Amino acid sequence: MRILSGVQPSGVLHIGNYLGMMKPALQMQEQGETFLFIADYHSLTTSPDPDLLRERTERVALDFLACGIDPEKTTFFRQSDVPEVAELTWILNCVTPMGLLERCHSFKDKIANGFSPNAGLFDYPVLMASDILLYKSDLVPVGKDQKQHLEVTRDIAIKFNNAYGDILSIPKESIREDVAVIPGTDGRKMSKSYDNTIEIFGNQKKIRKKFMKIVTDSKTLEEPKDPENCNVFNLYKLFATEEQQEALAARYRAGGMGYGHAKQELFDVFWETFRPYREKREELENNMDYVREVIRKGGERARAVAQQTMDEVRKAVGLR
Numbered sequence: 001m002r003i004l005s006g007v008q009p010s011g012v013l014h015i016g017n018y019l020g021m022m023k024p025a026l027q028m029q030e031q032g033e034t035f036l037f038i039a040d041y042h043s044l045t046t047s048p049d050p051d052l053l054r055e056r057t058e059r060v061a062l063d064f065l066a067c068g069i070d071p072e073k074t075t076f077f078r079q080s081d082v083p084e085v086a087e088l089t090w091i092l093n094c095v096t097p098m099g100l101l102e103r104c105h106s107f108k109d110k111i112a113n114g115f116s117p118n119a120g121l122f123d124y125p126v127l128m129a130s131d132i133l134l135y136k137s138d139l140v141p142v143g144k145d146q147k148q149h150l151e152v153t154r155d156i157a158i159k160f161n162n163a164y165g166d167i168l169s170i171p172k173e174s175i176r177e178d179v180a181v182i183p184g185t186d187g188r189k190m191s192k193s194y195d196n197t198i199e200i201f202g203n204q205k206k207i208r209k210k211f212m213k214i215v216t217d218s219k220t221l222e223e224p225k226d227p228e229n230c231n232v233f234n235l236y237k238l239f240a241t242e243e244q245q246e247a248l249a250a251r252y253r254a255g256g257m258g259y260g261h262a263k264q265e266l267f268d269v270f271w272e273t274f275r276p277y278r279e280k281r282e283e284l285e286n287n288m289d290y291v292r293e294v295i296r297k298g299g300e301r302a303r304a305v306a307q308q309t310m311d312e313v314r315k316a317v318g319l320r
Contacts, residue, residue: 081299
């Protein structure tokens with residue numbers, strides 16, 4: 001089974017990225033042949049500063065390796081190191097109905113949040129389809145917000161195969177319902193767009209300050225509190241053991257504990273969870289040549305697979 005996932009280098013990686021994408025990526029290394037790419041082509045849809053894009057791309061590579069991505073088990077690469085993905089995107093564009101893209105909610109959401117309505121942003125689902133289909137992926141872990149794009153990918157693959165023969169694999173999605181939406185500091189979905197994220201790496205005092213800003217209700221210290229309807233506890237459940245969760249929930253219900261105490265408990269369990277990753281990251285940061293070599297070799301392996309697919313696609317559509 002071939003499994004594929006990708007992440008945009010759109011900024012500093014946060015808890016939502018880790019739980020929604022990084023942690024599943026670590027798990028899928030043991031489940032099949034894994035491809036993981038840094039989606040720098042996708043980042044161009046929001047026109048980032050070139051130097052910033054390069055810096056963020058290297059940071060993503062560093063963070064993922066620090067968190068446990070094994071280059072012996074995972075083909076870890078930069079999207080733009082495989083130019084065949086752009087060629088396949090053009091070919092798939094020529095079989096993709098406009099109406100299919102017009103129904104995609106992500107374009108409308110981006111425009112509503114102030115992004116410039118460029119053609120790349122509109123065509124994003126086709127590039128995503130190419131990312132998946134180029135490697136004949138069997139399984140694609142996605143968040144709920146990306147589920148529609150995977151459905152579009154299947155529609156495009158079926159349309160291509162109906163026209164040219166059974167060349168492209170029809171992928172299945174894997175959605176982790178338990179962490180589909182990670183609450184941010186304001187209670188909304190954790191997202192850089194909302195400026196409500198908590199980074200997984202960085203200065204201890206600054207990160208703790210973000211935890212202390214998590215929005216709660218106005219109940220006093222003495223009042224009993226409902227853990228299940230608290231943003232702090234909902235984040236705590238993602239890192240704590242069952243015993244720790246039960247103990248903190250009991251303190252919530254008993255009263256006599258302020259939200260500040262709960263936030264400190266949350267920070268402590270978070271900080272301890274990421275301790276080994278911080279230590280590994282420090283080692284890697286002092287050996288960036290190794291990090292760059294991992295990405296280069298991953299690109300070579302990914303491109304070898306991509307070229308095989310493109311040989312079939314070109315022949316099918318009449319380009320060879």
